[in-house]
Amino acid sequence: MEEKTGLDLGKTNIHQIFWTYAIPSILMMIVQSTAGFIDSFFVGRYVGVDGLAAITLIMPLILFLIGVGTMVAIGGTTLAGIEKGAGNNDKSNNYFNVTTRLLLMSGVLGSILIYIIIPTLANIIGAERDVLFHTVTYARYISLFIPFFLLSFAFSFFLKLDGKPVATVMVMLSGTLTNIVLDYFFVAKLGMGIKGAALATGISQTLPAIIFFVLIIYKTNWTFKKPRYSFSEIKGICYNGSSEFLTNIATAVTGMAFNYIVMNRLGGNGVAAFSVSLQIAAIASSIGYGIAEGGQVALSYNFGAKQYNRVKQIRNLSLVVSFLLGIILAVTSLIFSTELASVFLTDTSTINLANNILKYYAISFLFLCVNINIVTYYTAINDPLRSAGIALYRSLIAALLGLSTLPLLFGQNGIWLTIIFVESSALIIGFFMLKRNPLGRLKLSLIQGHR
Numbered sequence: 001m002e003e004k005t006g007l008d009l010g011k012t013n014i015h016q017i018f019w020t021y022a023i024p025s026i027l028m029m030i031v032q033s034t035a036g037f038i039d040s041f042f043v044g045r046y047v048g049v050d051g052l053a054a055i056t057l058i059m060p061l062i063l064f065l066i067g068v069g070t071m072v073a074i075g076g077t078t079l080a081g082i083e084k085g086a087g088n089n090d091k092s093n094n095y096f097n098v099t100t101r102l103l104l105m106s107g108v109l110g111s112i113l114i115y116i117i118i119p120t121l122a123n124i125i126g127a128e129r130d131v132l133f134h135t136v137t138y139a140r141y142i143s144l145f146i147p148f149f150l151l152s153f154a155f156s157f158f159l160k161l162d163g164k165p166v167a168t169v170m171v172m173l174s175g176t177l178t179n180i181v182l183d184y185f186f187v188a189k190l191g192m193g194i195k196g197a198a199l200a201t202g203i204s205q206t207l208p209a210i211i212f213f214v215l216i217i218y219k220t221n222w223t224f225k226k227p228r229y230s231f232s233e234i235k236g237i238c239y240n241g242s243s244e245f246l247t248n249i250a251t252a253v254t255g256m257a258f259n260y261i262v263m264n265r266l267g268g269n270g271v272a273a274f275s276v277s278l279q280i281a282a283i284a285s286s287i288g289y290g291i292a293e294g295g296q297v298a299l300s301y302n303f304g305a306k307q308y309n310r311v312k313q314i315r316n317l318s319l320v321v322s323f324l325l326g327i328i329l330a331v332t333s334l335i336f337s338t339e340l341a342s343v344f345l346t347d348t349s350t351i352n353l354a355n356n357i358l359k360y361y362a363i364s365f366l367f368l369c370v371n372i373n374i375v376t377y378y379t380a381i382n383d384p385l386r387s388a389g390i391a392l393y394r395s396l397i398a399a400l401l402g403l404s405t406l407p408l409l410f411g412q413n414g415i416w417l418t419i420i421f422v423e424s425s426a427l428i429i430g431f432f433m434l435k436r437n438p439l440g441r442l443k444l445s446l447i448q449g450h451r
Helices: 014-046 049-085 089-124 129-161 165-189 193-219 231-240 242-304 308-335 337-344 348-380 384-410 412-436 444-448
Strands: none
Touching (some): 014 049, 014 129, 014 193, 014 242, 049 089, 049 129, 049 193, 049 231, 049 242, 049 348, 089 129, 089 231, 129 193, 129 242, 165 193, 242 308, 242 337, 242 348, 242 384, 242 412, 308 337, 308 348, 337 348, 348 384, 348 412, 384 412
């Protein structure tokens, strides 16, 4: 199959394919992650630490819904890519239609869920007075746009799968620029506070979703049709994307645990300081996901075409690049931790606390990108069980284990040591799995037969 980029995913040089897809993917993921970064900047500057704490407290719930969207989007695009590599274009297109319809329904239900439960949830995690007001306000306004969040994410993947990685980045960039302009206009100029930040973020996700929709209709090989729903296909989509779902769900649970502990030990200022590190970690994670997803299309295609040597070459290249970028992220965060904290905060004591937290995160960045890459790799080769196992350990089991023991041993610093423990131990497990099962569920005899 000849891609629109002029690349044949089954024949073109591995390095050329990887960088053609990886660079736009990294840029796209950074662009997506900057929505929260930009909101936090304007809210921290013009609303204050209570507003910044509110955004941090609502993130676990948003992550839950993004987890559902990610599960369906990645599961659907992976299976569509495998069918495309095998030459089954009609079945591939049906995966596209089933995926987009499921996400639309999930987005509508998610909007209703957030609007209804957010006051109760905010009280449970300890939000009070201004923090409670800002949390409920932000969540209810952002809930109006959840369907666009999910569809925009899925459309971007299908556009890349059709051979248009650069167009995908340009569309996402339009959303980021919109967010910056509207945050400045709503929050800084009109003084709309947390409500303005939520509206700016929501509108900035709606615009790319609409542009993607138009591009898919007129500029891609995907065709909107009435989907042929099959329980086995829906099960396959959810199963294949289950690791991403578990990652987000587990991250949401872990986030609530972190928020509860930090709120009770350090108060609203502690949550605000913690949120700074979360914003930087989100950008670091986006780079990791960008590398992983840059190879995902080629991995799925070549796996479907049974070109297993190419699969291993792409995987190894992704792991090396992930490790090198992890070093760069760690060094950068260590050197500029104070400057990064000062972007969001003005209070000196809160900046110092954020600076201390960010140094722990910086060390974890050494392992972060590689861990993300291993999880995504197993998803791309249709082995969601191993992918989910690593994701669940990293996002939930290790985090809760660390939070339940390390603060008892090391006090407040034990909270942040948990972050290093999670990533370092997950890396050991990930490499153990790669050693034992380099191509997932495939038996060695089958792999050797296609060399």
